[in-house]
Every structure is written in C-alpha cells, then in structure tokens.
Amino acid sequence: MHRQDDARTLAPAAQAHLRRLAVKAVRAGLRQTAAAKTYGVSVRAVNKWVAIDKVGGLRALKLKRRGRRLGQGGRMRVAHAQRIRSLIVGQMPAQLRLPFYLWTRAAVASLIAREYGITVSLVTVGRYLRAWGLSPQKPVRRAYERNDAAIARWLKQEYPAIARQARRDKAAIYWGDEMGLRSDHVTGTSYAPVGQTPVIRATGQRFGCNMISAITNKGALAFMVFQGKFKAPVFVTFLQRLLKQVVGKIYLIVDGHPVHKSRKATRFAATHSSQLRLIRMPGYCPELNHDELLNQDVKTNGLGKSRPTNRTELMAIVRRHLYRRQKQPQVITNLFHEKHVRYAAS
Structure with a gap:
C-alpha cells in the first residue's frame, strides 16, 4: 500500500x-x-x-459500529430521548398543545425544541424516530365520543357472557352491519411511469346501492343488496330473511345505528324473541365489529376490481361477490382471526 x-x-x-x-x-x-x-x-x-x-x-x-447511537448521545440525553418517545407513543400532538394533527418530523422537532430548547433538523428527527423503533404509518380514526370504559366492559364482561348464554341456548352469533357503495369508488394501485399518475376510464355518472350483511365465526353469511336509504322496514325485511335462512336461535350483534334501535325493529325482535335476540354493541367502536371486515372485502375485492356503468351492474357485481363468499366459508372464518376482532374467533 x-x-x-x-x-x-x-x-x-x-x-x-x-x-x-x-x-x-x-x-x-x-x-x-x-x-x-x-x-x-x-x-x-x-x-x-x-x-x-x-x-x-x-x-x-475488530470492526465496531460507527457513528453515534441516536437517542443515546448527541445533543439529547438518554432520559430526554426516552421521554420524547413516550410522549409520541402515548399522546397526539393536539393533546400536548402542539399545532399539528399528526406526528410528523416537524411536529417531533417542535416538541423537542419546546421541551428541551434543542433545535434539530428534520433529517436528524427522522434518524431519531428510526432509532426509537417508530415508522410512518396510516393512522386509524377513532371517534372522540367513544366510551373506552364501556368498550373495555364489552370485551371483558359483556361479550363473554353473551357467548356463554348463546352456547346454552344453542344459538348462532351473527355480527351484522350495513354500508353504502358508490360507482366512483377506486381502490388498489396501478403501475405507471414515475411522476405520471395513472388514469382509469369509468362512467362520469354517479350512482350507488346499499347492502346489509351478517356473518358468524363458523363461516356463515347472510346478505341483502338494496336501493334507497337504510330504514327500519329494510332492516326488518332483512331480519325476516335471516330467520327463514337459519335453523335455530340467532343472536344478532349490531352497532348503535338509529335503525337498530327503532321501534319497529325492537318490536319485531320482541315478537320473535324465541328465535331472535338483538344485541347492540357500545357506540363508536366499528373496529370491534367483524362484519366491517366483510364490508372492506366487498369494496376492495368486489367493487374495487370492476367498473360498473349503471346501478343494475353495480348491484349485480356486489351480489356475485357475496354469493362467492357464501361458498367460501373459510374466508369468512379468517376474518375473525384479525388481531382487533380475535376476541370472538371461537
């Protein structure tokens, strides 16, 4: 050399x-x-x-790791770095009176500057975040109105009691929900040259339909696709179909939609109490309803992979997808094994 x-x-x-x-x-x-x-x-x-x-x-x-360990040296002390991380993980910027909606690098830099008077670049903030085991992720929306105590009670006490009673009654537990579908819904990605957003051709008309469905952790699926608004008569019609389709008693768990609490629905459930028990979940916790996952499946794998030109085609596409899922009980069963709804998998 x-x-x-x-x-x-x-x-x-x-x-x-x-x-x-x-x-x-x-x-x-x-x-x-x-x-x-x-x-x-x-x-x-x-x-x-x-x-x-x-x-x-x-x-x-021997070869050693080069450079400083972020968060354990530099301009920030270890204790400071640990506290900043705990604030990010434990709260949102607005809760800390920062003018940001989400945790961005700029928000973290502002927090460090406010707490310890240290100015760091966005690049350095990004390195700190990686060293702390944090990554940018799409957040999940949760309503301010949700009652966390009621939700915890549902998971630990109420639903386990419902499951035990259903076993005693030899009843099937169905999870029900409804949603609207629109012709202009777009999902998925498409390859295209860098910097050139891909363009898809579809009808300029806007139309939609609605669906209501119910599923069990054994893979059963009942559904109804309809036009118009979701009102009490529509819900009662679905309940009538469900009772004809299922042999034995049904426990139907739904959210707090006004239609589910309507007089007509309550009266129908009371009249058919030997066959049907209508159960409402705590409010504002759609992530705990398994049927929400079926809704997403319909949007992504049903409607999202087609381009209907009118309402009739749209409704036909949705029905075909749901008929296919009825013949695939393992797909429905797998929905119950998602992390946030696993509490009712068995």
Whole structure:
C-alpha cells in the first residue's frame, strides 16, 4: 500500500483488517514507524492500535459500529430521548398543545425544541424516530365520543357472557352491519411511469346501492343488496330473511345505528324473541365489529376490481361477490382471526 492511499476511504471491514495486519507486523518485530509506512497509515494510528492490542488483544481491534447511537448521545440525553418517545407513543400532538394533527418530523422537532430548547433538523428527527423503533404509518380514526370504559366492559364482561348464554341456548352469533357503495369508488394501485399518475376510464355518472350483511365465526353469511336509504322496514325485511335462512336461535350483534334501535325493529325482535335476540354493541367502536371486515372485502375485492356503468351492474357485481363468499366459508372464518376482532374467533 502506498502512502498516498488514505486508509479512511476504505470500507470498515477493510480498515479492521488493516489494523490487525499492522499490529501483527509490530508483534513480529517491525518498528511502528516502518509499519505505518508499509500500510499507509499514520504513526499515531499505529501507536494507538498497539496500545489497544496490549490491553485487549487483536479482538479489541475488530470492526465496531460507527457513528453515534441516536437517542443515546448527541445533543439529547438518554432520559430526554426516552421521554420524547413516550410522549409520541402515548399522546397526539393536539393533546400536548402542539399545532399539528399528526406526528410528523416537524411536529417531533417542535416538541423537542419546546421541551428541551434543542433545535434539530428534520433529517436528524427522522434518524431519531428510526432509532426509537417508530415508522410512518396510516393512522386509524377513532371517534372522540367513544366510551373506552364501556368498550373495555364489552370485551371483558359483556361479550363473554353473551357467548356463554348463546352456547346454552344453542344459538348462532351473527355480527351484522350495513354500508353504502358508490360507482366512483377506486381502490388498489396501478403501475405507471414515475411522476405520471395513472388514469382509469369509468362512467362520469354517479350512482350507488346499499347492502346489509351478517356473518358468524363458523363461516356463515347472510346478505341483502338494496336501493334507497337504510330504514327500519329494510332492516326488518332483512331480519325476516335471516330467520327463514337459519335453523335455530340467532343472536344478532349490531352497532348503535338509529335503525337498530327503532321501534319497529325492537318490536319485531320482541315478537320473535324465541328465535331472535338483538344485541347492540357500545357506540363508536366499528373496529370491534367483524362484519366491517366483510364490508372492506366487498369494496376492495368486489367493487374495487370492476367498473360498473349503471346501478343494475353495480348491484349485480356486489351480489356475485357475496354469493362467492357464501361458498367460501373459510374466508369468512379468517376474518375473525384479525388481531382487533380475535376476541370472538371461537
């Protein structure tokens, strides 16, 4: 190696190998100045390596992680970094009186500056976030009106009691929900040249339909596709169909939609109490309703992969997809194994 070669330009592994070669040469009797000239490094570097070798041997010269550990040094103390991370994980910016809706790098930089008077660049903030095990993710929306205590009670007490009673009554537990579908719904991605947003052709007319469905953790599926608004008579018609389709008693769990609490629906359930028990979940917790996952499946794998030109086609597409799912009970069963709804998988 020639003197003009700068060892600092070598890869870290090559540098570690060079250190060991120089130290072994000195061990063999070569003077440190000669070793420095031979391997193209400074005498000071060789002196340092030899000193390290005397204390820890060649093992002490092995390749080590380079650079500072973010969050454990630099301008932030370890305790400060841990506190900033706990604030990010535990609360949203608005709760900390920051003028941001989501945790962005700018929001984190503002928090660090406010708490500790330290100004850091967005690039540095990004490195801190990675070192803290945080990554940018699409947030899940939760309503302010939700009652966390009621939801916890539902998960730990109310639903387990419902499941036990259903076993005693030999009843099937169905989870029901309804949703609207629109012709202009677009889902998925499409490859295109960088910087050129792909364009899809579809009718400029806007039309829609609605569906109501109910599923069980055994893979059963009942549904009804309809036009118009979701009102009490529509819900009662669905209940009538469900009772004809299912043999035995039914526990139907639904959300707090006004139609589910309407007089007509309540009266129908009371009249058919020997066959039907209508149960309402706590409000504002759609993530706990398994039928919401079927809704997403219809939007993504049914409507999302087609381009209907009129309402009749739209309704036909939705029905075909749901008929196909009726013949695939394992797909319905798998919905109950998603992490946030696993509590009712069995």
